[in-house]
Amino acid sequence: MYATNYHRASSVQDAVKLQAGADEGKYLSGGMTLIATMKQRLASPSDLVDLRHIPDLKGISVNGKSVRIGAAVTHFDVASSAELKAVCPAICDLAHHIGDPHVRHMGTIGGSVANNDPAADYPAALLALDAIVVTNARGIKAAEFFTGLFETALEEGEMIVAITFDAPQRAAYAKFRNPASRYAMTGVFVARRDNGDVRVAVTGAGADGVFRHSGMEAALAANWSPDALAGIAVNPSDLMADIHASSEYRANLVKVMAKRAVAAS
Amino acid sequence: MGVEGIGASVARKEDKRFLTGKGRYTDDMSVPGMKYAFFVRSPYAHAKIKSIDMSAAKDMPGVIGILEGKQLQADAIGNIICGWMIHSKDGSPMNMGVWRPLAHETVRYVGDAVAIVVADSLGEARDAAEAVVVDYDVLPAVTEAVKALEAGQPQLHPEAPNNLIFDWQIGDGAATDKAIAEAAHVTEITLRNNRLAPNPMEPRATLGIYDSAEDHYTCYTTSQNPHVARLVMSAFYNVAPENKLRVIAPDVGGGFGSKIYIYPEEIVCLWASKKTGVPVKWTCDRTEAFLTDAHGRDHVSTVKMAFDKDNRIIGLKVDTIANLGAYMSLFSSAVPTYLYATLLSGQYAIPAIHANVRTVYTNTVPVDAYRGAGRPEATYLLERTMETAARELGVSPAELRRQNFVRTFPYQTPVIMNYDAGDYEASLEAAMASADWNGFAARKAEAARRGKKRGIGMSCYIEACGIAPSAAVGSLGAGVGLWESAEVRVNAVGTIEVMTGSHSHGQGHETTFAQLVADRLGVPIDSVNIVHGDTDKVQMGMGTYGSRSGAVGMSAVVKALDKVEAKAKKIAAHLMEADESDIVIENGELKVAGTDKTLPWFQVALAAYTAHNLPAGMEPGLKEGAFYDPSNFTFPAGCYICEVEVDPETGVTDIIQFVAADDFGNIINPMIVEGQVHGGIAQGIGQALLENVHYDPQNGQLITASYMDYAMPRADDLPSFKLSHQNTPCPSNPLGIKGCGEAGAIGSPPALMNAITDAIGNNSLTMPATPQKVWAALNAAN
């Protein structure tokens, strides 16, 4: 790791100011991605602005169906929130399957979403739940937020404050773990709203990151059952290939995980 | 057995320090004035070095010195050698290329060391290393052994045309060809033994300390055999004569073979300490470990197994190509030859065997012994072939094995080994009973109703441990003898120190060796200390690998104890005015048999040291040493059965049960033996299901250079293991021990692969059987 300056921000404004005043400042949340990258000397921010102690970024609130998760809420806190479990158990289950206990106690939803790793779990949930990424400046719909591999709509210095969404009628996440990293080699989040609107979001598989599968959405809107997906084709040419999984295998996994998610919802 | 003697599951004495973070590993060592090293390494798999420019780096903050290979050569530090000479079948010696501790002409794998930077802090050393400018002329690379032998491929060493290191054979080719020609059935199969990274929990580290006042060096290092390290560094690398070089391997967090060898870093840090005038410490990080620790396995073999009309094996022909990486590591030549092909008879009476082995240079990190070393490769080959043969012949795999077992001992195989004792049928029966083999069909049908494909597979392994009779290995090319030494030092108050040349890096010697002493003398194990790992404290020894510490290391302790007991008895007889032959040692006392006369052990020890009243002519003191040279290898064997369920939708394999029935000879501490088997099976399952070193075949970059891509087995990848023992004592050593350290890793991969291929009905599957591969094989089969 190269030397860096550490700052602990006390408020959103403070954090934004600290970041803007730094040479090459970076927000630090759980550090599970950023610190590891710095240790490998792949990132060398001049300053780190620690967000984990900002009150506005902490806590989960559920008001009827409307959910707000602070950006600095850890995966463990999402996984174990009784309030959240009551309205959207799928997202708790997703958080419970991120990494290992160490990662879940340190890593945060804001950090994960900002990082937009193509194999991360949360992007699938946010896209399927039609969530809003609330920043210090605006609210960004998930569909517009995730713009490519490790790319987001965040402007320079813009900071995620919270994630909000309306709890779905039914939802579930099925994850196929990469045997080595245990990130998603394919993860599918399915959600159906009260108005019958269906979303199927796929992570870990898309060549451009998280994506929705309209064919599956249409089939499930007509018939919310695993069998409805039997005839759906997933096109491998849009999918990633690496030493762990070919795009053909991922295409198979997208379908199998979608079926399993629907069955579990 | 007493509560602490042989056969008791005594809790490990060393665990308190390990579990409370009080272990002392090389990286924990700190000496005044110590500085930190970082190595400049090649980012290319193959390149000529045009120039190395240190001018900018030299002036960076904290830099004490930057040293390169030319200086090392000027100081006459030797090149790294392979310590086992193999001759090709045409009689020519192996074609060993030059391995410089710091490359200055050519780099041959990603991670090849080029320079060392010593600085006040690790961060500064690393900063300066980044500022060292090495100008490379990048050359094409080749990573696969089979390909490296083909015409027109990149050439690694001028000494080895076509990258061929040697073309060796064993056994009777003509007799084997004849058997194949006359066979009623020949099973043919091509098998790949996947390449593995050893991944000990503690990465390698070394601390080199040069004392100019004494012209003396001390080397702390992560070694399984500190005396061998000292021997090699003085005899071959010219670092310092043995009396001027102390090597200490303190607590070592696992090795699995990878810490047997002497690597460039130890040599270079010692030399750099003299050059820079400061103690130099280097600790490798995990990716550096993936890049530079010697890997294991990496064979491609074709097999022909010939059967007569009664399904008896009449011949076995094997052709193996083994990847040795960019340079020949210390024992690399022995692994795919004498540690491998000599086990190709397995548990079976095979009248004719012939194996041909070609070893090959590639642009990958060197390959050497890794848990099992050659024996897992032999077992995988034989046991997948046996299972394949049983399927082709339409007979039960258990029956085919049973029919071909060696049943009378000693048994001379056609490939050197002389099996001295065993009962293969006993392990087979025990494993089949434990696995409820006969109930499998019903379980398979039930699984099918749930949409799952269930399979069962077995593997009957044999290995050669107790490495090794010195004269025998000498005649086969070994550069060293493979005996072991011990010294038993009884203190004046009767407490005991045992100096052993074995080295414990997870095996639990501090407990089991103490149990042996406790058993012999009836003293508590708390009064026995096991001293190992320091060339200044312990007489010459050969270290720990090849499951040799019990069979060879403890046998040396037994010999030393015999001498100690004999002297103690003489003293006791003298003090109690009895006949020496009437003295017995029991429960910490020396007694005159048939009387109530006794002397406590400590009083005899005290008498030996006060020397006021010793038998006439006896020297004072109670301390004896011994060297034990085994007369044969030992032959642990057993039967492993694995049952799996494959999810046809995803290709995921779920291990339903894993049964291990082992014959390890006599057992000192059953709990430790179980732990060794558990760990071994975990590694075997890792090889079969998860682990694989992947180099980019185009440019030789290591793709699996971190745990993001290299899949290690985790606890939830593993089932509970059902273990049992069917022990036949080893006749060749005093304790009847065979060894248990590697069996799990040797026996398990073929059992698992036989189970998966049984489940999916496609035998072409290769390790690791990842979900993707199983899914693809399943779809290809249907």
Ligand SMILES: Cc1cc2nc3c(=O)[nH]c(=O)nc-3n(C[C@H](O)[C@H](O)[C@H](O)COP(=O)(O)OP(=O)(O)OC[C@H]3O[C@@H](n4cnc5c(N)ncnc54)[C@H](O)[C@@H]3O)c2cc1C
């Ligand atoms: C061993 C391991 C296993 C893992 N397994 C999984 C897994 O299975 N699934 C999965 O999804 N993830 C996994 N992760 C990643 C984990 O979820 C991380 O927590 C996550 O990627 C980053 O979150 P963080 O809070 O640690 O962010 P940090 O590492 O602190 O930051 C990541 C990036 O986001 C930026 N950032 C952080 N917070 C904000 C903010 N509020 N606004 C704007 N930018 C911000 C940072 O500047 C940085 O660029 C794993 C990580 C590890 C180490």
